[in-house]
Amino acid sequence: MRLKSWGRLTDYSVDARAIDSRFSAANQLKERPALSHGAGRSYGDVAISQGVWLTTNLDRFVEFDQKSGNLTVESGVLLGQIQRLFAPRGWMLPVTPGTQFVTVGGAIANDVHGKNHHSAGTFGEHVTNLTLVRTDGTERICSETENRQLFEATIGGLGLTGLITQVTIKLKKVAGPWIEAETIPFRNLDEFFTLSKASEAFEYSVAWFDCLSKSCHGIFTRGNHSNSTQPQKPKIPKVFPFTPPISLINRATLGILNASYYFLGVATKGKKTIAYEPFFYPLDGIRHWNRAYGPRGFFQHQSVLPQETAQVALQELLQAMRKAKAGSLLAVLKTTGKRDLPGLLSFGMQGVTLAIDFPNQGEKTLRLLKELEGIVVKHGGRLNPSKDATMTPATFEAGYPNRAKFLKHKDKGITSLFFERVIERKP
Numbered sequence: 001m002r003l004k005s006w007g008r009l010t011d012y013s014v015d016a017r018a019i020d021s022r023f024s025a026a027n028q029l030k031e032r033p034a035l036s037h038g039a040g041r042s043y044g045d046v047a048i049s050q051g052v053w054l055t056t057n058l059d060r061f062v063e064f065d066q067k068s069g070n071l072t073v074e075s076g077v078l079l080g081q082i083q084r085l086f087a088p089r090g091w092m093l094p095v096t097p098g099t100q101f102v103t104v105g106g107a108i109a110n111d112v113h114g115k116n117h118h119s120a121g122t123f124g125e126h127v128t129n130l131t132l133v134r135t136d137g138t139e140r141i142c143s144e145t146e147n148r149q150l151f152e153a154t155i156g157g158l159g160l161t162g163l164i165t166q167v168t169i170k171l172k173k174v175a176g177p178w179i180e181a182e183t184i185p186f187r188n189l190d191e192f193f194t195l196s197k198a199s200e201a202f203e204y205s206v207a208w209f210d211c212l213s214k215s216c217h218g219i220f221t222r223g224n225h226s227n228s229t230q231p232q233k234p235k236i237p238k239v240f241p242f243t244p245p246i247s248l249i250n251r252a253t254l255g256i257l258n259a260s261y262y263f264l265g266v267a268t269k270g271k272k273t274i275a276y277e278p279f280f281y282p283l284d285g286i287r288h289w290n291r292a293y294g295p296r297g298f299f300q301h302q303s304v305l306p307q308e309t310a311q312v313a314l315q316e317l318l319q320a321m322r323k324a325k326a327g328s329l330l331a332v333l334k335t336t337g338k339r340d341l342p343g344l345l346s347f348g349m350q351g352v353t354l355a356i357d358f359p360n361q362g363e364k365t366l367r368l369l370k371e372l373e374g375i376v377v378k379h380g381g382r383l384n385p386s387k388d389a390t391m392t393p394a395t396f397e398a399g400y401p402n403r404a405k406f407l408k409h410k411d412k413g414i415t416s417l418f419f420e421r422v423i424e425r426k427p
């Protein structure tokens with residue numbers, strides 16, 4: 001089967017087979033050890049290997065406890081399926097990334113974060129327990145009290161500790177499916193930092209900025225759950241219908257797109273009650289939007305920078321992008337809170353994250369990514385494996401001090417291209 005990651009950089013030829021059910025998973029994995037593959041929403045190569053097990057057949061809801069909010073599902077259930085079923089009933093996922101087309105297993109294996117890292121941490125913090133099958137055919141229940149070390153290695157463990165078949169996650173009680181949102185234009189990065197500080201009491205916050213503008217003006221969005229219990233009509237998403245022969249996101253179009261997005265944000269600034277889907281998942285409004293980057297695909301740089309160095313580091317990163325004349329449509333900033341990270345390899349340390357997409361222009365883009373990587377390492381930051389296609393083993397080791405501890409729990413029968421490129425190799 002041909003498999004592409006979300007960044008569509010490479011068309012991989014892989015031997016992909018489906019897990020039949022959670023009851024057969026241990027036998028299937030023992031007979032044919034291979035990496036799990038969820039919904040394929042990771043940008044680089046964390047979900048790619050010569051052999052993969054597709055987990056999307058594991059799509060059953062198992063149990064829900066109304067009192068505690070504990071929901072047990074199979075690991076191939078999509079976050080969007082949980083939201084759609086439970087939001088109208090007054091429950092939601094406590095943490096969700098910027099797309100709902102992600103499996104529960106994938107969300108755990110990358111320990112994803114959302115717009116509420118400062119108030120709720122990462123996805124893994126809300127996992128009560130999980131069932132993991134290993135390539136030796138054993139099945140382990142992992143939680144904070146049972147197989148704790150394996151639990152901590154599996155959260156953010158990039159699928160390398162085994163295949164998660166079932167998960168219990170604690171949902172959050174909400175009134176209904178609406179968010180009281182507020183958008184505020186900002187003129188420069190100093191204003192972004194001031195707004196972030198002033199918005200700590202809000203549950204959710206995130207900012208888009210125009211990285212082509214000298215000032216780095218942008219739109220800050222913050223919000224809380226609404227008390228409204230009105231039902232919602234889900235919108236039918238549009239589809240990006242084909243892959244154009246060249247990237248539609250380029251120097252010529254970026255200026256217009258970024259300026260338009262900013263002015264739209266200014267024109268519609270202020271408070272409004274909006275449905276949770278456009279608030280959490282604005283990019284999901286157009287299915288397959290990644291095709292817009294053309295056949296060569298695109299890279300995403302996502303770093304997290306420690307609070308103390310974030311302001312200086314961000315200026316250096318933007319300077320390097322300006323020097324390289326590289327622009328981006330998607331440039332997102334988010335502050336991350338001080339949390340005890342649940343996984344040995346969890347990405348979301350305290351500070352500020354920068355996520356930025358670049359069309360693949362070959363050598364030129366690779367040089368820029370290397371330069372950005374150097375700046376991140378110099379300032380004590382780390383890169384996000386789920387977005388990465390270029391990080392070096394040295395950068396990984398510098399950013400993830402628990403590498404050696406993690407390797408003790410790795411399943412020896414499982415590998416991935418990311419593991420072979422980045423973790424396995426000695427810097």
Ligand SMILES: Cc1cc2nc3c(=O)[nH]c(=O)nc-3n(C[C@H](O)[C@H](O)[C@H](O)COP(=O)(O)OP(=O)(O)OC[C@H]3O[C@@H](n4cnc5c(N)ncnc54)[C@H](O)[C@@H]3O)c2cc1C
Binds near residue numbers: 104
């Ligand atoms: C538009 C968009 C927005 C995004 N926004 C965010 C964001 O805001 N925050 C964030 O943190 N991430 C974000 N992401 C990244 C995305 O949330 C992660 O890459 C997520 O892990 C993808 O899940 P998946 O089901 O597609 O898994 P895949 O991409 O298929 O796999 C991801 C990893 O999980 C492992 N895995 C999958 N299933 C299992 C299983 N059952 N058992 C064990 N391991 C398994 C795989 O081996 C692989 O290592 C975004 C991605 C997109 C495309």
